[in-house]
Amino acid sequence: MFFASDNTAPVAPEVWAAMAAVNEVQTKSYGADPMMGALTLQMRHLFEAPTAATYLVPTGTAANALSLALQTPPWGSIFCHPQAHIEKDECGAPEFFTNGAKLVLVDGPHGKMTPESLRRTIEASGLGGVHSVQRGLVSLTNVTESGTVYQLDEVKALTRVAKEFGLPCHMDGARFANALVATNAKAADMTWRAGIDILSFGGTKNGLMGVEAVVLFHPHQAWEFELRRKRAGHLMSKHRFMSAQMQAYLQDDLWLNLAKRANDSAADLVQAMGKLPYVTFDHPTDANIIFARWPRKFHQLLHDAGAYYYLNDGETLMGGGDDILGARLVCSWATAKADIDHFGRILAGH
Numbered sequence: 001m002f003f004a005s006d007n008t009a010p011v012a013p014e015v016w017a018a019m020a021a022v023n024e025v026q027t028k029s030y031g032a033d034p035m036m037g038a039l040t041l042q043m044r045h046l047f048e049a050p051t052a053a054t055y056l057v058p059t060g061t062a063a064n065a066l067s068l069a070l071q072t073p074p075w076g077s078i079f080c081h082p083q084a085h086i087e088k089d090e091c092g093a094p095e096f097f098t099n100g101a102k103l104v105l106v107d108g109p110h111g112k113m114t115p116e117s118l119r120r121t122i123e124a125s126g127l128g129g130v131h132s133v134q135r136g137l138v139s140l141t142n143v144t145e146s147g148t149v150y151q152l153d154e155v156k157a158l159t160r161v162a163k164e165f166g167l168p169c170h171m172d173g174a175r176f177a178n179a180l181v182a183t184n185a186k187a188a189d190m191t192w193r194a195g196i197d198i199l200s201f202g203g204t205k206n207g208l209m210g211v212e213a214v215v216l217f218h219p220h221q222a223w224e225f226e227l228r229r230k231r232a233g234h235l236m237s238k239h240r241f242m243s244a245q246m247q248a249y250l251q252d253d254l255w256l257n258l259a260k261r262a263n264d265s266a267a268d269l270v271q272a273m274g275k276l277p278y279v280t281f282d283h284p285t286d287a288n289i290i291f292a293r294w295p296r297k298f299h300q301l302l303h304d305a306g307a308y309y310y311l312n313d314g315e316t317l318m319g320g321g322d323d324i325l326g327a328r329l330v331c332s333w334a335t336a337k338a339d340i341d342h343f344g345r346i347l348a349g350h
Helices: 013-022 034-046 060-071 093-097 115-123 152-164 176-183 219-231 240-274 296-304 337-347
Strands: 053-057 076-080 102-105 134-141 169-173 198-201 212-216 289-295 324-330
Touching: 013 240, 034 053, 034 240, 053 060, 053 219, 053 240, 060 093, 060 134, 060 169, 060 198, 060 212, 060 219, 076 115, 093 102, 115 152, 134 152, 152 169, 169 176, 176 198, 176 240, 212 219, 240 289, 240 324, 240 337, 289 296, 296 324, 296 337
Parallel strands: 076 102, 076 134, 134 169, 169 198
Antiparallel strands: 053 212, 198 212, 289 324
16 A cells, blocks of 8 residues: 555556667667657647757756756745745755755645735845845746645736746646646646746656656757756766657656546545544645545554555654544555555544
8 A cells, every 4th residue: 555655656567668669779869869859849749839848857856956947046036835845855956956046935825825925925025136135936836745736727827926027937747747637727728828937847756767857938048958957967878768758658648647547546545534534634635645634543553554655744653542643645647446445444443
């Protein structure tokens, strides 16, 4: 019963087959492989953006940090939610890659910034002239780290505020496919048509072995991104293995089908948990991440049965059985119905 992260899931069979096939050939390196050329056209078609530039990197941290560095000077500020991955889980990589840009936190319920809080925060920043960090960029995450999803109108409202101040907008889309499935939106509508300038397009959490894409909707910065990627050590020599993964991911809507499986599994798990009077939820479950609370004694039963998930920060299994502990559970494309049912039975005390 693996519910700790969608990173624990295996590689999708279609992706594994594509990597095996490309292993049988020799071709150009460092992104000059023909698969990458075809992928660029695939991405342009997907995003309905005929001049978009796409670059592959091996990790989401690299995708986010390089994207932010491209858009933000060292003396700039990056406006993001306090629960954003770039704030909580990237070990200072955004600050490092930007050479010192400052993350400025923007509050909002359930992991989402609000236009009002964003406006207030921007207005209160950069007022000290040369003594202050200057306004730089807005970064929003979809799916958020609280498991919620920005709807299209919410994305547009945030980017509208950013554009009023002349600020570019980045989207951390580590779970971009899950967000699209949850909103039934088109890729173009969720990104450049909504005011997003650069996207971290995730794949590793949704069936890939280890590939993320950076999509630039304003390709005048493409050469600078290439140089930054190389300088940072994230230009892979055997690039064809990344290209093959991402090509297979997009083929026949595999990426959306995998995300739908993950989202549907989370919905099934929420339904099972929601029947129990002692289970409460911290946030709406819009996609494939669940935040819930229940008594410690049931956590202990689940742990003993082999369930793998994370408790909230600082909470442990040790202590009184009736204490309420919070947990994060994540479903993946590979989450089995049998595991959901088993988890539900144990949580119910059966």
